[in-house]
Amino acid sequence: MALSDKSRNEAVLKAITANRLRDGEVIFLAPGSGWVERLDDAALFEDSAAETALAAAKAQAEGEQFAVDVYTFDLRVVDGQRVPVKTRERIRALGPTVRIDLGKQAAA
Amino acid sequence: MNHIAPGRNAGVYSYDDIDRRFVAERVEQFRAQVERRLSGELTEDEFKPLRLMNGLYLQLHAYMLRIAVPYGVLTAQQLRKLAEIGRKYDKGYGHFTTRQNLQFNWIKLEDTPAILHELAEVDMHALQTSGNCVRNVTTDQFVGAARDEVVDGRVYAEILRQWTTLHPEFTFLPRKFKIAIMGSDADRAAIRVHDVGVFAKRNERGEVGFTFYVGGGLGRSPFIGKLVRDWVPEEDFVAYLEAILRVYNQYGRRDNIYKARIKILVHELGQEKFTQEVEEEFARLRGPKYRLAPEVVDEIRRRFGGPAYETLTDEPESFQAAKAANPDFARWVAVNVLAHKVPGYAAATISLKPAGGIPGDATSEQMELIADLADAHSFGELRVSHAQNLVLAHVRQDELFTLWTALEANGLGTPNAGLIGDIIACPGLDYCALANARSIPLAQAISARFADPARQQTIGELGIKISGCINACGHHHVGAIGILGVDKKGEEFYQITVGGDPTLTTAIGDILGPAVTADETVDAIEAIVEVYLSNRHDGERFIDTLKRVGHGPFKERVYAAH
Numbered sequence: 256m257a258l259s260d261k262s263r264n265e266a267v268l269k270a271i272t273a274n275r276l277r278d279g280e281v282i283f284l285a286p287g288s289g290w291v292e293r294l295d296d297a298a299l300f301e302d303s304a305a306e307t308a309l310a311a312a313k314a315q316a317e318g319e320q321f322a323v324d325v326y327t328f329d330l331r332v333v334d335g336q337r338v339p340v341k342t343r344e345r346i347r348a349l350g351p352t353v354r355i356d357l358g359k360q361a362a363a
Numbered sequence: 364m365n366h367i368a369p370g371r372n373a374g375v376y377s378y379d380d381i382d383r384r385f386v387a388e389r390v391e392q393f394r395a396q397v398e399r400r401l402s403g404e405l406t407e408d409e410f411k412p413l414r415l416m417n418g419l420y421l422q423l424h425a426y427m428l429r430i431a432v433p434y435g436v437l438t439a440q441q442l443r444k445l446a447e448i449g450r451k452y453d454k455g456y457g458h459f460t461t462r463q464n465l466q467f468n469w470i471k472l473e474d475t476p477a478i479l480h481e482l483a484e485v486d487m488h489a490l491q492t493s494g495n496c497v498r499n500v501t502t503d504q505f506v507g508a509a510r511d512e513v514v515d516g517r518v519y520a521e522i523l524r525q526w527t528t529l530h531p532e533f534t535f536l537p538r539k540f541k542i543a544i545m546g547s548d549a550d551r552a553a554i555r556v557h558d559v560g561v562f563a564k565r566n567e568r569g570e571v572g573f574t575f576y577v578g579g580g581l582g583r584s585p586f587i588g589k590l591v592r593d594w595v596p597e598e599d600f601v602a603y604l605e606a607i608l609r610v611y612n613q614y615g616r617r618d619n620i621y622k623a624r625i626k627i628l629v630h631e632l633g634q635e636k637f638t639q640e641v642e643e644e645f646a647r648l649r650g651p652k653y654r655l656a657p658e659v660v661d662e663i664r665r666r667f668g669g670p671a672y673e674t675l676t677d678e679p680e681s682f683q684a685a686k687a688a689n690p691d692f693a694r695w696v697a698v699n700v701l702a703h704k705v706p707g708y709a710a711a712t713i714s715l716k717p718a719g720g721i722p723g724d725a726t727s728e729q730m731e732l733i734a735d736l737a738d739a740h741s742f743g744e745l746r747v748s749h750a751q752n753l754v755l756a757h758v759r760q761d762e763l764f765t766l767w768t769a770l771e772a773n774g775l776g777t778p779n780a781g782l783i784g785d786i787i788a789c790p791g792l793d794y795c796a797l798a799n800a801r802s803i804p805l806a807q808a809i810s811a812r813f814a815d816p817a818r819q820q821t822i823g824e825l826g827i828k829i830s831g832c833i834n835a836c837g838h839h840h841v842g843a844i845g846i847l848g849v850d851k852k853g854e855e856f857y858q859i860t861v862g863g864d865p866t867l868t869t870a871i872g873d874i875l876g877p878a879v880t881a882d883e884t885v886d887a888i889e890a891i892v893e894v895y896l897s898n899r900h901d902g903e904r905f906i907d908t909l910k911r912v913g914h915g916p917f918k919e920r921v922y923a924a925h
Contacts, residue, residue: 277401278471279425320403324421341853342801343792347423351793353721353803357454357469358424 265331267340269305270297271312272347273322281347281359282322284312290322293359294337294348299330373670373742374507374756375438376521376663378486385529386483389490393417394476401473416496418489419475422796426470429492430482434502434520434544435463435747437487439734442745444485446730452478457730459715459723461787461838462541463501463747464492468794490528495536497527497608501543503551504748507669508710508756510702514546514563514571518664519600522655525663526601533608537615538623540608541580553749553865555579555588556841558625559607562867571597577607577637578629579869581835586626587869589634591641597660599645602653606645610637670742670757675707678760685764692767694816695778700763709760713753713770714777714785718814719807722788723751732773740766750787752780782819783827783892784810787838791831791848792855798831800848800855801881805829808885813892822892825905828863841865843905844891845872846884857884861891861917862909870906875914876922890920 271284282290283297291297300308305327316322329340339345350358378386393413400410414420418429430445445465449457452474453467460466470478482488491498500523502516503509523542527533533540543552546563554560560576573595579588595603607625614632616622629637686693701710713733716722725733733753737745740762741755748754758766770776779785786809789795791802806829813819828842839845845860857879860872879887894916899908909917 274421274425276407277473279421281424317406320401323407342855343423343798346792350424351803352801353793353807 265333267302267329267331269300269302269327270294270330270337271300271305271309271325271327272297272344273312273316273325276321276323284308288315294330294339297337299332299337300327373668374517374744375436375667376433376517377666377668379666383483383486386486386488386490389417389488390476390479390483393479397472397476412494414472414475415493416490417475417479418492419470419472420493420796422468422794423792424469424794426472426475427794428467428470428475428478428489429460430465430467430487430489431492431499432464432487432747433524434500434506434517435504435749436506436517437745437747438485439737439743439745441485441487442730442734442737444481444487446727446734448478448481449727449730455728456724456726458721458790459725459747459751459753461749461751461789461836462492462499463504463749464499465747466790468790491524493539495538495540497523497530497533497536497540497542500524501541501552501557501749503545503547504712504746504750504752504754505551505701505710505756506546506746507667508701508703508708509547510704511547511549512704513548513565515664516544516546516552516561516563517667518660519561519563519573520544521663521667522601522660523604526604532612536608536612537617538620538625540611540625542604550865550867551748553838553841553869555867555869556581556585556838556865557588559604560588566594573597573600573603575603575607577641578626578634580624580626581838581840582624583621583833583835584627584630585835585840585871586630587871588626589629589637591634591638598654598656599649601655602648602650603641603645605653606641606648609644609648610640614640670744672705672708672757673759675705675759675761677706679707682760682763689764691771691776691778691816692764694820695767695771695776696763698778698782698816698820699780703757705757707760709758709763710754710756711758711763711766712748712780713755713775714779715752715775716779716785716810717774717777718784719811721803722786722806725753729773729775732769733775736766736769750780750785752785778816779810779819781824781826783813783822783825784819786810786827786829787842788829789831789836791829791837795831795836797834798848799833799850800831800857802829802831802837802846802848805846805848805857805881805884808881809888812885812889822896823904825892825895826865827888838865839863840871841869842872843909844888849878851878855881857881859884859887859891859921861914862906864906873914875918887921890923891917894920 286298349360500520543557562574576588746754788802788806792798830837830839841863863872864870
């Protein structure tokens with residue numbers, strides 16, 4: 256799961272993630288508004304815009320009772336693929352590494 | 364309704380109407396709370412403590428529901444229900460934990476009331492599996508069966524369950540509170556690394572009494588429980604624990620989560636002062652209200668029932684013949700089978716640690732098979748061990764071969780109980796929101812490296828315990844070899860400790876050296892084992908050799924290439 260040397264040189268962007276209230280599913284803030292289940296479909300933010308977007312997403316989540324535990328995380332775009340910087344977020348975006356038949360990776 | 368009939372399953376506490384009504388009421392209470400959360404009437408901040416009181420966490424991929432298995436004992440019928448819930452509401456498997464409970468990793472909030480309702484139908488629940496309360500009381504997985512047992516800890520664990528569940532003073536403790544009880548000369552419940560460890564014993568008149576150790580624990584600050592009282596008579600069992608908890612409730616820190624466990628209080632007050640506080644509180648409490656009457660103990664013991672053993676003899680001919688004819692069976696017996704207090708019976712450990720497997724995981728199909736085997740061979744009763752295995756505690760020796768054949772045919776006959784392949788591992792970063800590193804892949808790699816059963820047996824007793832963060836759910840501090848996952852600038856590294864001991868000679872392991880990568884960790888374990896084998900004297904366990912030769916040779920070999 257280590258990032259390659261190449262990926263380390265890519266710019267760090269941010270995405271906003273949460274868990275869906277009803278079922279706990281990992282979700283990502285979509286461009287415009289709303290939430291999506293796949294990181295590939297998520298809105299990406301420059302560092303400077305992320306905090307504002309996060310505050311709005313939290314307010315939206317609280318108002319709609321749709322998402323919980325909303326926060327930002329870092330990622331890089333490497334060869335067109337969105338790769339979270341931290342192992343934790345890569346596992347959330349894909350599923351457990353020890354059960355590749357489960358989670359989002361299973362439907363890929 | 365599908366309640367368990369009293370006496371149907373020997374050795375499992377039979378609920379009465381009060382128990383059932385209480386659990387049913389809690390299900391309906393939580394159903395209403397979930398509805399209010401989904402409608403927006405409750406905020407997440409308001410709802411979180413309520414869901415935690417019902418064992419529902421939010422983890423990496425979904426909600427996780429931790430279901431209580433009181434003192435690790437359950438019926439075949441209950442295990443079938445867990446299998447059914449796994450299939451219907453989760454992804455077809457569950458994870459048995461170091462607290463003798465079961466966790467489902469892919470639960471939906473909106474399904475939880477229905478799941479709890481189904482659990483209540485078989486006298487199960489998820490109470491006291493989370494939150495700052497007295498958690499599920501754990502005990503020896505061989506309780507009521509072991510030949511070395513002096514006192515049956517189940518009875519007293521159940522008394523504590525009844526005493527703590529609705530106790531108003533203990534619903535909002537400074538922090539979670541874990542109690543373990545052991546009633547044999549050997550400690551198979553790691554009692555001295557619990558908030559309270561209770562050692563049940565008998566005096567020269569045969570009366571039951573208890574030794575209390577307080578302030579043990581693992582996590583960020585590991586401590587070994589201190590002896591607070593050597594002998595508490597049975598009638599004062601509840602009063603003494605009440606006194607300990609009152610002192611904790613009064614003086615325990617609520618301002619800093621890292622200093623809120625009772626181990627910090629005992630450490631900061633000192634053993635003498637803490638004991639004095641407890642004794643003074645005990646003196647105030649002692650009296651009719653808190654007296655545990657013998658008839659109460661007898662009634663609770665009666666509600667457990669007991670297996671209808673037949674009169675048999677040890678080592679029947681067919682058992683001996685099966686061992687002689689089948690070396691694999693003989694090995695399984697030697698490693699996974701424990702002597703029973705009743706002649707002709709044995710307690711069999713079903714390893715949930717196949718080479719390369721996920722420690723503690725069982726599929727719904729495996730659970731159903733094991734439930735059938737419990738019905739066929741162990742009076743419909745089974746146990747969860749804190750080592751994340753299952754146990755059939757009352758198997759006729761002349762039925763062990765039939766049992767093993769069925770287990771072996773379904774990948775459940777791994778002969779590694781207590782050996783290097785019997786690794787305790789927390790869910791780690793693959794599932795847990797608190798973890799810093801993955802535990803399971805490392806456990807898989809190590810157990811695959813040491814897959815050869817003959818080699819494992821040659822190495823002998825050697826417990827490896829892996830935690831994915833400093834909270835130490837994998838008990839790494841007390842592993843003969845402990846492994847702690849750490850995050851170093853976004854990369855997973857592993858810190859190795861050696862010399863931990865979870866038994867009555869409790870010891871916290873020492874850090875061997877700098878943390879290494881996952882691949883290096885597997886090689887390091889191999890190196891440690893090689894040093895042990897080349898240095899050990901006859902009959903020495905790993906920790907004995909380590910004590911005799913010191914850390915030097917191990918450290919030198921592990922870090923030779925660095």
